Amino acid sequence: MPQDALIPLPSKMSFVEGAAIPIAGKTALESMRALNLKSGDTLFIAGASGAIGTLVIQLATAQGIIVIGSASQKNHSYMLSLGAQKAVDYSGPNWAQRLKQWIPEGVTAALAIQPGTVEDSMDLVKDGGTVITVSGDDHVKPKSDISVCQIQHHTDTKEALIRLISDISVGYIQLVIERIYPFQQALEALKKTETRHARGKSVVRV
Numbered sequence: 001m002p003q004d005a006l007i008p009l010p011s012k013m014s015f016v017e018g019a020a021i022p023i024a025g026k027t028a029l030e031s032m033r034a035l036n037l038k039s040g041d042t043l044f045i046a047g048a049s050g051a052i053g054t055l056v057i058q059l060a061t062a063q064g065i066i067v068i069g070s071a072s073q074k075n076h077s078y079m080l081s082l083g084a085q086k087a088v089d090y091s092g093p094n095w096a097q098r099l100k101q102w103i104p105e106g107v108t109a110a111l112a113i114q115p116g117t118v119e120d121s122m123d124l125v126k127d128g129g130t131v132i133t134v135s136g137d138d139h140v141k142p143k144s145d146i147s148v149c150q151i152q153h154h155t156d157t158k159e160a161l162i163r164l165i166s167d168i169s170v171g172y173i174q175l176v177i178e179r180i181y182p183f184q185q186a187l188e189a190l191k192k193t194e195t196r197h198a199r200g201k202s203v204v205r206v
Ligand SMILES: NC(=O)c1ccc[n+]([C@@H]2O[C@H](COP(=O)([O-])OP(=O)(O)OC[C@H]3O[C@@H](n4cnc5c(N)ncnc54)[C@H](OP(=O)(O)O)[C@@H]3O)[C@@H](O)[C@H]2O)c1
Pocket: 023, 024, 025, 027, 046, 047, 048, 049, 050, 051, 052, 053, 070, 071, 072, 073, 074, 075, 090, 113, 114, 115, 116, 117, 134, 135, 193, 196, 197, 198, 199
């Protein structure tokens, strides 16, 4: 398929669902590519119940990767239902220490989705491991034995995105849309996104 060709929407998929996939979907796929994990590896996701985390939990667990997600308590059963093996509350006391007791050797890698989560993520990764960041955090001083990199964008991820759209259309991967806003409430949608507490994706219908 030429790189500039439009991706056809599967017949079972609504336009709203189709619109909700590309940005978060591509970011989730680029995250998985950068993490480069294999079955049995452990992955900590900082901010795992948002649009990107919702997809990464499912993509990773489908590959046999053991996922630990962070979000507030209200999202714990949600993350576990998507396949995460453990959920931690980033706002609770000593959450990182408790996680270290569970995996004393540290996790293989971490995905720091929320800005400001790289430092905590570095502490949870074992020596020689990787932290992949989605939102930057380049002011953080890296630890010498942990590599910290931002996701990269590749044009050939389009093929993987087409597979993801197909997997969502048949229900193999769950697409979660928190709310569909009418265009008149677009600013409300933006405000919700800016809270950084949306679950899954928000869509504005034009
Ligand atoms: N969505 C996209 O398509 C997209 C694409 C590219 C890049 N980005 C960027 O990626 C980042 C994340 O986007 P997103 O849409 O997946 O999620 P989001 O809506 O920004 O964040 C929601 C998630 O982050 C958790 N969270 C909030 N503050 C946190 C903290 N201090 N530590 C750990 N977790 C925290 C929330 O949990 P609780 O609600 O339970 O607190 C929830 O799990 C944003 O910076 C965004 O700009 C997003």
